[in-house]
Amino acid sequence: MAEVATARRSRITPEREAELYAAVLDILREVGYDALTMDAVATRTRSSKATLYRQWGGKPQLVVVALRHQKRLHLAEVDTGSLRGDFHTILNREDDCQMEQNSALFRGLAMAVHTDPELLSAFRELLVDPELAELDLIIRRAVERGEVRADNPALGFVPHMLIGAFVARGLIDERPPTQAFLASYVDSVILPALGV
Amino acid sequence: MAEVATARRSRITPEREAELYAAVLDILREVGYDALTMDAVATRTRSSKATLYRQWGGKPQLVVVALRHQKRLHLAEVDTGSLRGDFHTILNREDDCQMEQNSALFRGLAMAVHTDPELLSAFRELLVDPELAELDLIIRRAVERGEVRADNPALGFVPHMLIGAFVARGLIDERPPTQAFLASYVDSVILPALGV
Numbered sequence: 001m002a003e004v005a006t007a008r009r010s011r012i013t014p015e016r017e018a019e020l021y022a023a024v025l026d027i028l029r030e031v032g033y034d035a036l037t038m039d040a041v042a043t044r045t046r047s048s049k050a051t052l053y054r055q056w057g058g059k060p061q062l063v064v065v066a067l068r069h070q071k072r073l074h075l076a077e078v079d080t081g082s083l084r085g086d087f088h089t090i091l092n093r094e095d096d097c098q099m100e101q102n103s104a105l106f107r108g109l110a111m112a113v114h115t116d117p118e119l120l121s122a123f124r125e126l127l128v129d130p131e132l133a134e135l136d137l138i139i140r141r142a143v144e145r146g147e148v149r150a151d152n153p154a155l156g157f158v159p160h161m162l163i164g165a166f167v168a169r170g171l172i173d174e175r176p177p178t179q180a181f182l183a184s185y186v187d188s189v190i191l192p193a194l195g196v
Numbered sequence: 197m198a199e200v201a202t203a204r205r206s207r208i209t210p211e212r213e214a215e216l217y218a219a220v221l222d223i224l225r226e227v228g229y230d231a232l233t234m235d236a237v238a239t240r241t242r243s244s245k246a247t248l249y250r251q252w253g254g255k256p257q258l259v260v261v262a263l264r265h266q267k268r269l270h271l272a273e274v275d276t277g278s279l280r281g282d283f284h285t286i287l288n289r290e291d292d293c294q295m296e297q298n299s300a301l302f303r304g305l306a307m308a309v310h311t312d313p314e315l316l317s318a319f320r321e322l323l324v325d326p327e328l329a330e331l332d333l334i335i336r337r338a339v340e341r342g343e344v345r346a347d348n349p350a351l352g353f354v355p356h357m358l359i360g361a362f363v364a365r366g367l368i369d370e371r372p373p374t375q376a377f378l379a380s381y382v383d384s385v386i387l388p389a390l391g392v
Contacts, residue, residue, distance in 0.1 A: 107310065110367075111307045114303065124370075128367075128368070132368070153380070153383070153384035154384045154385050154388065156384075157361075157381055157384055157385050159364065159368050160360065160361055160364035160365065160368060160381065160385075161357070161360065161364075161385060163360070163363075163364040163367055163368060164356065164357065164359070164360015164361055164363060164364040165353075165356055165360055167359075167360060167363045167364065167367075168355065168356035168357075168359040168360040168363065169356065171306075171324075171359055171363075172324070172328070172355050172356060172359060174320075184349070185353060185356065187349070188349035188350045188352075188353055188389070189350050189353050189356075189357060189385070189389045190389075192350065192388060192389045192391070193384070193385045193386075193388045193389045195388070
């Protein structure tokens with residue numbers, strides 16, 4: 001997926017691409033998904049709308065790729081040698097301030113997804129599915145190392161545990177998740193459930 | 197909480213109260229929270245708006261109490277003698293069809309909560325806090341029975357695990373949670389994390 005996307009955008013430098021994604025996320029934070037227009041992105045980034053559409057296909061794809069791009073560390077690159085090390089490295093991808101900003105962004109998008117099938121499909125294809133596949137790799141390596149039994153019934157629930165911790169923190173405690181909260185959740189819930 | 201609410205609504209029979217709550221949830225499903233008006237509730241239930249305001253205080257309170265009322269079995273009544281039994285009884289409060297309907301209702305409300313402080317506070321006071329307190333009772337009984345160690349670090353995360361399972365199911369698997377899914381999550385994640 002990352003290769004395909006890069007090839008398609010070959011005429012844009014990585015710096016320019018990063019600048020553009022940052023502008024998209026700024027606009028998203030300012031006005032929300034529904035009010036974000038390709039016109040506004042074109043103006044703010046001094047690009048032509050034709051270029052934006054040619055390179056990204058449309059608003060849903062551009063927004064989702066921008067969201068994915070800000071996670072500078074891809075899960076696939078995480079391989080510390082222990083499952084606990086891998087999980088804690090993943091949590092450190094974002095500091096508490098970024099996590100707070102991203103909670104708000106994702107909450108806004110979660111609403112839009114329910115009324116916009118094109119956004120839902122971009123969200124799944126360009127963000128959720130690649131992250132789940134990479135998370136699966138991390139788990140499979142832990143099984144191969146003998147850290148987790150291959151028949152542990154919690155294996156299929158790792159994404160639910162992780163995403164659940166993020167979402168439930170906001171619902172129950174009315175604050176965004178912090179690194180300390182998530183680290184404690186990993187050590188107290190996820191690793192014990194996996195028998196680590 | 198339940199006692200106070202009942203006293204305040206003493207002139208309404210329980211049957212009438214149940215009928216009224218059912219109508220509120222019907223309208224909520226049809227038009228969503230933002231478009232639900234006290235006028236519509238008054239018309240549909242052949243009540244006066246003055247009665248509705250006197251008995252419930254306003255739209256946020258009425259909607260949240262209606263949501264709580266449909267959970268016919270209160271958590272506080274659950275006491276099977278084992279934590280596993282208690283959790284499975286809680287899951288059986290709603291069949292799969294009700295769970296699907298309720299996922300949609302709660303998703304709609306979760307959006308409204310972020311822009312309506314009065315709804316947020318009704319949601320917490322009349323629904324979330326009482327359920328958390330009752331869940332806490334169930335957990336404390338398990339600790340007193342010796343099923344769970346009092347210093348188990350997962351104890352503080354039980355609500356996050358439970359709510360996370362509900363929410364993440366929709367996000368990751370794009371379907372509402374079912375009893376089978378949640379029962380498996382309880383047995384594979386929550387009980388092992390608690391050392392049961």
